[in-house]
Structure formats: C-alpha cells, structure tokens
Amino acid sequence: MTKxxxxxxxxxxxxxxxxxxTAEEGMAAPGKDVSMVLLPKFLGILPFDQxxxxxxxxxxxxxxxAALQFLGPTPQNSVAGQIEIVTNATTQxxxxxMISNNSGDQIVPAAKAAQAKGIKVVTWDSPxxxxxxxxxxxxxxxxxxxxxxMADMTLNLTGPEGGEFAILSASPDAANQNAWIAGMKIAxxxxxxxxxxxxxxxxxxxxxxxxxxxxxxxxxxxxxxxVIMAPTSVGIVAAAKALQDxxxxxxxxxxxxxxxxxxxxxxxxxxxxxxxxxxxVDLGYLTYYTSYMLATGALEAKEGAKxxxxxxxxxxxxxxPTRAKGLRILMGPxxxxxxxxxxxxxx
Amino acid sequence: xxxxxxxxxxxxxxxxVLLVVMTLNGIESKYYWGVGNxxxxxxxxxxxxxxxxMMAFIIIGADIDLSVASVMGLAACVMAWTFQQGAPLxxxxxxxxxxxxxxxxxxAFWIAYVGLPSLAVTLAGLIGYRGVARILVEDRAIGxxxxxxxxxxxxxxxxxxTLSIVIFFVLFGFFALLLHASAFGRLVYVVGSNIQAARYxxxxxxxxxxxxxxxxxxxxxxxxxxxxxxLGSVRGDTADGFxxxxxxxxxxxxxxxxGGKGNLIGVGLSLLVIxxxxxxxxxxxxxxxxxxxxxxxxxxxSVLIPNVYQDIQNxxxxxKR
Numbered sequence: 010m011t012k013x014x015x016x017x018x019x020x021x022x023x024x025x026x027x028x029x030x031t032a033e034e035g036m037a038a039p040g041k042d043v044s045m046v047l048l049p050k051f052l053g054i055l056p057f058d059q060x061x062x063x064x065x066x067x068x069x070x071x072x073x074x075a076a077l078q079f080l081g082p083t084p085q086n087s088v089a090g091q092i093e094i095v096t097n098a099t100t101q102x103x104x105x106x107m108i109s110n111n112s113g114d115q116i117v118p119a120a121k122a123a124q125a126k127g128i129k130v131v132t133w134d135s136p137x138x139x140x141x142x143x144x145x146x147x148x149x150x151x152x153x154x155x156x157x158x159m160a161d162m163t164l165n166l167t168g169p170e171g172g173e174f175a176i177l178s179a180s181p182d183a184a185n186q187n188a189w190i191a192g193m194k195i196a197x198x199x200x201x202x203x204x205x206x207x208x209x210x211x212x213x214x215x216x217x218x219x220x221x222x223x224x225x226x227x228x229x230x231x232x233x234x235x236v237i238m239a240p241t242s243v244g245i246v247a248a249a250k251a252l253q254d255x256x257x258x259x260x261x262x263x264x265x266x267x268x269x270x271x272x273x274x275x276x277x278x279x280x281x282x283x284x285x286x287x288x289x290v291d292l293g294y295l296t297y298y299t300s301y302m303l304a305t306g307a308l309e310a311k312e313g314a315k316x317x318x319x320x321x322x323x324x325x326x327x328x329x330p331t332r333a334k335g336l337r338i339l340m341g342p343x344x345x346x347x348x349x350x351x352x353x354x355x356x
Numbered sequence: 357x358x359x360x361x362x363x364x365x366x367x368x369x370x371x372x373v374l375l376v377v378m379t380l381n382g383i384e385s386k387y388y389w390g391v392g393n394x395x396x397x398x399x400x401x402x403x404x405x406x407x408x409x410m411m412a413f414i415i416i417g418a419d420i421d422l423s424v425a426s427v428m429g430l431a432a433c434v435m436a437w438t439f440q441q442g443a444p445l446x447x448x449x450x451x452x453x454x455x456x457x458x459x460x461x462x463x464a465f466w467i468a469y470v471g472l473p474s475l476a477v478t479l480a481g482l483i484g485y486r487g488v489a490r491i492l493v494e495d496r497a498i499g500x501x502x503x504x505x506x507x508x509x510x511x512x513x514x515x516x517x518t519l520s521i522v523i524f525f526v527l528f529g530f531f532a533l534l535l536h537a538s539a540f541g542r543l544v545y546v547v548g549s550n551i552q553a554a555r556y557x558x559x560x561x562x563x564x565x566x567x568x569x570x571x572x573x574x575x576x577x578x579x580x581x582x583x584x585x586x587l588g589s590v591r592g593d594t595a596d597g598f599x600x601x602x603x604x605x606x607x608x609x610x611x612x613x614x615g616g617k618g619n620l621i622g623v624g625l626s627l628l629v630i631x632x633x634x635x636x637x638x639x640x641x642x643x644x645x646x647x648x649x650x651x652x653x654x655x656x657x658s659v660l661i662p663n664v665y666q667d668i669q670n671x672x673x674x675x676k677r
Contacts, residue, residue, distance in 0.1 A: 052644050080643045085597055090644065092587070093400050097638040100387045100396060113497040115587035118510045138497075181495030182591050212495065 035316030050111035063293030109134035140335025156192020171204020220247035239265035249275035269354035366610035381636035418615025423481030425598035428580030436498035456577025460570035490592035499589030509585025549616030
C-alpha cells in the first residue's frame, strides 16, 4: 500500500514537472514510448519523403522506442484516404497524428474524433482551414511572405516593364497553396507590382500529367503570358517540362516553389531561372519535436508557449495570422534558388 | 458430390475468404475486434456500399452505370449550392435528390429509348455531371451546414449505428426482396440474359431499364448527400473516382459483367471481404498503393477462378462422354 501511494506521489510529481518547465521553456524528455503517425498529402512525392527523413532524425534523437509510421493515400484517393488513415490511427490509440492536410475541412470530423480520444493532432505544410480538430499548425514560412516572394520573382522574370502571368496550383482545396495565392494577391496591390497582370489560376491536382497539360493550355489560351508561377513542387517541374518540350523557354518563364534536385536542369537551361523553397527535412524534424512534446505533456498547445526543438533552437506558439482561428509555429526561412546556388543545393 | 456442389457456389468461396481475412485481421491487430472498429469499417465506405446495391441490378441487367460517382458529387454540390443561396437545408436536399432523378432520366433516355450503349452514355454522364458539380461549387469548399445535418452524418443514431449504416441495411433488405422475390427482379434477369428474347416475349425492356437507371441515380444522389453529412463540407471533387471501387465490389460479388447472373448475397459478402481487408491492412499500417494492389489482385482472381473452374468442368464432362 505504501509502495502504491509512493508510486502515485511520484507520478503526480513527474506530471507536475513539465508544467513547471513550460512556464519557462518546454524541454523534450527523451525515451518516452509515443506512437506517432506522419501523414503526407499522398505518397510518392519527394518533399514528403524529405519531411519523413527529418521526422526520423528527430525520432532517433528523442530515442522514442515506438517506430514512426509514415502512412499516406494515393493522389487519386487523397481525401477519403487521409480520413481513413486518421480514423484507423484513432482506433489504434496512436498518441499523435501529424497531417499535411489535403482534405480541407472534410478532415475535421475525423480529426475531432481523434482529439476526443486524447490524440494530439498537429498539422504541417498544410493546415486545417477552420483549425477545428487541430492542436497546432507547424508552418514552413509565413504565408504572406510566400505571396510577396512569388510577386518579387514574377517581377524579376518579366523585367521592370511587367506583363501577364498565370498561376498553376495544386488541388483547388489545398489550404496552403490557396493561402499563398491569397498572399500574393495582397502583395500585388503594392504599386511596385502595378504592371503585373494575373490572367488565370489553374489546377493540376499535383499530378504530373494534368499539370503538364494545364501548363500547355495556359500558353495556348494566353499568348502574351510571360511567367507561369507554380507554388507546388509537382506543378513547377511539369510546367517547366511542358515549356521545354514546346521550345518556348525564351518567351515564357516558369517560377514558383520547387526542389533544387528536380529543378536543376530547368534552371540551367533557362526555363526556370529562379524559384524558391524551404527545407522539408527541417519541417519534418520540427513537426516531430512539436508533436512528441505535446503528446508527452512537455508542451501545451496554447498561445505564448515556448519550447526548444533540438538542433533547430527555440520556437514560440502564436496565433495564426493567416487564418481566422488556430495556433501556429513558424519555421522559416526561405531560400531563393538560381543558376548560382541550385547545383550545390541539388546534391 | 454435394460437397462439390457447395464449393462451386461463388458465395461459399467468398464466405471462406471472409473468414480467413477476419481471422488474420484478429491475429494482426488487437484493435480489430471492437464495436467501434466495425462501425468505422462500415462508415468509412458506407456511401460506396449503398450505391453498389443498385449497381448490382444494372450489371445483372447487362448494363453499366459509370456515372454514379459523378451523380454523388452532383447531388452533394446541388445541395450545398442551394443551401448557400439561402434555401433551408431540407429544400436543398430535395433539390439534390431531384438532380439525381434528372441525371437518371437523362441516362435512361439515351440508353432505353435511343438505344445507345450504357457504357458510352454513362461515361458521358461521368464527365458531364462532374462538370456541372464543379461549375456550381467552383474551386471552393462549401460547409457550415446546420448541426443536425452533421450530427446525422457523423454520430450514432441507433445503438452504435449511424444513419447511413441503418439506411444501408434497410436498402439491402428491400433490394434483396425486389431482386429475388418480385416480378421486377425476374425481369431484370430476363433482360440481362437475353434481351431479344425478352423483347419478343413482350417484356417492356425500356421501362425496366428506365427504372434501373433512375433508381441507380437516385440512390447515388442519396449517397452523395450522406457523404456530405459525414464530411461536413462539399467540394467539386466529392466522391471523385468512386465508380471503380463500386463496380469492383459488384464484380467480386460474383455478378457477371455479361449480365444475367449474380445475387445480392454475393455482393454483400464481397462488400464485407473488401471492407475487412482494407480495414485489416489499415490497422496493420499498410496503405495507399499496396491496398489497391491487393484489391486489384482479388478482382483478377474473381474473374479468373470461375472461368478456370468452368474450363476444368467442361473438360471433365467431355472426358466422361
């Protein structure tokens, strides 16, 4: 009996400890058994594999004995697949689910059901628009900054005389891409960009073939288009290939968000002279740290909470200024790639 | 001999497969045998399951309806759009069901009265109805439905069962009676096995086909509305690509793609096999492409096994003679 009581007392003390710590700065307690699921928009796309790598790095550092599950749907079945994976993870009593949301608010009922069972739901790369069912969103860079960087790159490529451009995005309900496009529209109001004209926004659903034909269609429909801005790593490669195949790279330039290793050839041959991205490895790493600390109680998902995420240093949870509600952890920063630095980054 | 007669029934084989799948699932995951998991297992694909019931009629009637998933999307989008224009939700639901009936009548007109092949007509429907859905909702998501609607779609209604699951079981019972114990059901088989003979013996083929295609679209519209309630919001791509899963289930259930053969027990068993298999793989952390690969393999086997069996049987009979 005394042993039991002492155990209870010790457990109570231990449970108090992290709370004391969060008042200052949350520190991760390594070695806890926390089952976690990393859920990308879908499988088979390089940035998500890089995020997986980063998450595995953090898992190793935190000595989590439970293996990280990297589970994703196919692109054709993304919405139903994401919901199914969240539901099954809930059944399995997983401790934390990390979602790059491709289902808009359609994921909300499943995410809420997970939270009701005490599971931490952390979004990364793409948040839940209404923020319902979500503990916190790990944002790669400030979404409005992305808009401004896209506007800057467009102006760089058209030259000071400006001109027409179009956007080739991923799926119509990808919260991240939509937020960036909205950010870009806000940025375009600045008189600096007065000579840029947005012709159209089209969607390639992050499928190579569809993105390729959408890019071709854009060139046919808007003969004066000078830049195609693709804020998606799939779309930007497909569009660059479409222009290269049509031998139009001296007339129309591609830019947006892409992976150096996939963009190397197109940056070198002038089809896509300039593009931007952040590190998906770091994003996976930070997301894992955040989720692990939330699940172990070392961090609370509330405004102003500070914590240390291993090699990446200190972060603070804030209100998300890009959504009506919701909390955000901002990673940053951006790298702009061109012919001078793309080769080194591609390795 | 009687054991053989039992074995040759496709349903017996499916039942055996089901038992194997369920046993393996139980060994693989300690979370499998739970009421909550079984409810989830049904609920995650309940709309496809509902549509599959009516698809069985169509395929037994030697036709196909490729437009069902687009009709699901169309109904969901019509409902969401009407609601967004300020109409009360019950009216929006009636409009959505009406859109389903119109889509079904359109299919039926070209198939039953103009005489075009259902494959072509419903393929056009697949593209066209999806187009209308996307025009209505554009590239947005429409949500914010009243709480009662989302609750009906997401919470248990009777015991642990949701409204969609209850509807599925009611429809299963109704359709089983209709197909196997009514005059209409017999006509479906007659039309499916020999349409010329049916015409000559005075069967009103056009009416039978119209009933089936309107029924299929109406059920699909209902499923689309239930899907919207389960997810709480609607997009232009709602239920995109579901038709293939639905047809797969029906074919695996032993319904012949050439018409005239099959029954709802087989389709029900096939549903259970696929749902349990997907659930088991999900709980074993197998997702995406691997799941598709396994279900695809199962479908090929389901076409192969009866054919090979028939071949062997024919040779055996030939030797006896």
